[in-house]
Amino acid sequence: MASEPVQRRLQFVLDAYKKYPNDNVTLCYFGMANEVFIVPTKEGKYVLKNCFKSNTRELVSNEVALIEHLNLHGCPTPAIVADKTGSPFLEFDGSYYVMTEFVPDMTYNWESDIPAKAHRETVHALADFHKASRNFNEPYPGLRVQFLDMAACRSWLQDLKEQIETADKSRESVVKMARLLPKLIALACKLEDEISTLDLTVLEKCYIHGDMHCFNLFYDQDGNYTGVIDFDFSRYDHRLTDIYWSSRIFFFRELRKKYSREELNSEDFDVPQAIVEQILYDNWQMIVSEYRKTSGLTAEELLLIHLFVEAVPLYIVRFFNLTNSEEECLKHLDWFEWELSRLERDSQVLQVVIKRVLDELDSK
Structure with a gap:
């Protein structure tokens, strides 16, 4: 011990x-x-x-x-x-x-070389999870905020703003968050306005996993998933939240195969647009194809993917807590700023990729 x-x-x-x-x-x-x-x-x-x-x-x-x-x-x-x-x-x-x-089956960790099959099995696990959870009624509903709930997000940001106003200004994290908050509040208002003009009934809801990736799965010797773990972020939400969150992990794992950690962390390095688009295309063609083997996934639903891209900074900012160490607060702030800096480009590129994937898959 x-x-x-x-x-x-x-x-x-x-x-x-x-x-x-x-x-x-x-x-x-x-x-x-x-x-x-x-x-x-x-x-x-x-x-x-x-x-x-x-x-x-x-x-x-x-x-x-x-x-x-x-x-x-x-x-x-x-x-x-x-x-x-x-x-x-x-x-x-x-x-x-x-x-x-205890389950003795194989698991991966963040340092593992992840085979392509593990990503396909992650999508299978997602589809199985969503199918199984459609009729799940949580004993205590509504305890966790949904990804696109901008009213709840604005309320949380307002509470944080009040904390920052009375916090120790000698902390670098407090000063940085004070500068960042107006951007986050403006983003929440913008996204809330956009959502109000859209028909979100095409987005299927179920109880989602919240953090599905190959590190939260068990596998047999043939690489087939045998079990799901880690439900710390599970909640009733749009299933596209789960699918998009997993796709981000697939994307960054593929980047790591092409570039070193030092390159990706360098402020002067930018991944070529053609590489970004190809990785996204390959990933989303796999995701849509594999998910549809278990459950329907419509074009109307997928064409709203940009909402989830734009909501990421507003979701991850909730990890910020002034009671955490200064080092952790500053790391989180770097993460938030990085996500905000690439938001518009990521949204535009992914919309183009999704349309291309759907055109090819749905024309067959």
């Missing part, structure tokens, strides 16, 4: 599950959304998650209900292990814990 307090905490939690380690408990992940431990016992291994993102009784109730629903409707995910009282989660000292069965 990393420290005595962690050891004592885990002893209590594991006792509540009646799971007693016969070897070292290992911390296999620690991040913004959760910390995850592998717990070896004589009965086998288990996975214990301390939920940072689903950090209320209502949110964690939604998550465990979703896991149980998915397993009943054709989208496999590690099964919930109840505590000794039969509860699907445990509350201890202000934290919420969820235990699941």
Whole structure:
């Protein structure tokens, strides 16, 4: 164990599950959304998650209900292990814990070489997830903000503005965010006005995963996905939110095959437009083709993709929190500024690519 307090905490939690380690408990992940431990016992291994993102009784109730629903409707995910009282989660000292069965199948990490099949399987998993979750009714609805909810976004930005006004101005992150906020508020107002003129009923809604990529999947030896994990951003929303978010990860993974991290991070380097368009075209042809093998995905829906491109900075800005370290705040601000700087170009290029993909696929 990393420290005595962690050891004592885990002893209590594991006792509540009646799971007693016969070897070292290992911390296999620690991040913004959760910390995850592998717990070896004589009965086998288990996975214990301390939920940072689903950090209320209502949110964690939604998550465990979703896991149980998915397993009943054709989208496999590690099964919930109840505590000794039969509860699907445990509350201890202000934290919420969820235990699941350990899955020995293959996983990828951010340093892995990702084969093309893994991206195709990610799309299959997305389609399976959306199909399975269409009739899921979360126990506590509306706890997470939807991607295109600009009214909620403006309200959040206004709250942040008030925090910034009274925050310590000696912090560089406070000064930078004060300069950035007017741009974000203007973007939210612009997008809200545009949305008000459109018929969004063509956009299908369901319970989405929120962060589907090959690192949140298990695979068998043939590279077929066998299970989905990580529901910290799951919510009722437009399914195109999920599809577009995954497409971004595909895009950046393909860029990394062509350029070094140093090149991509350089302020003087710009990826040639022809390369950008070709990667986007290949990705979206694959995404639309593979998704349609499971569920319909109409041209009318896809032609509204630009809304999701433009909403990205307004979604990721919610990761900003003044209680985080100054280093983390500044990294987030660099990310927000970078996204804003490429917004118009990304939106225009992707609209052209989507039309080209649809023209070719729908003409066959």
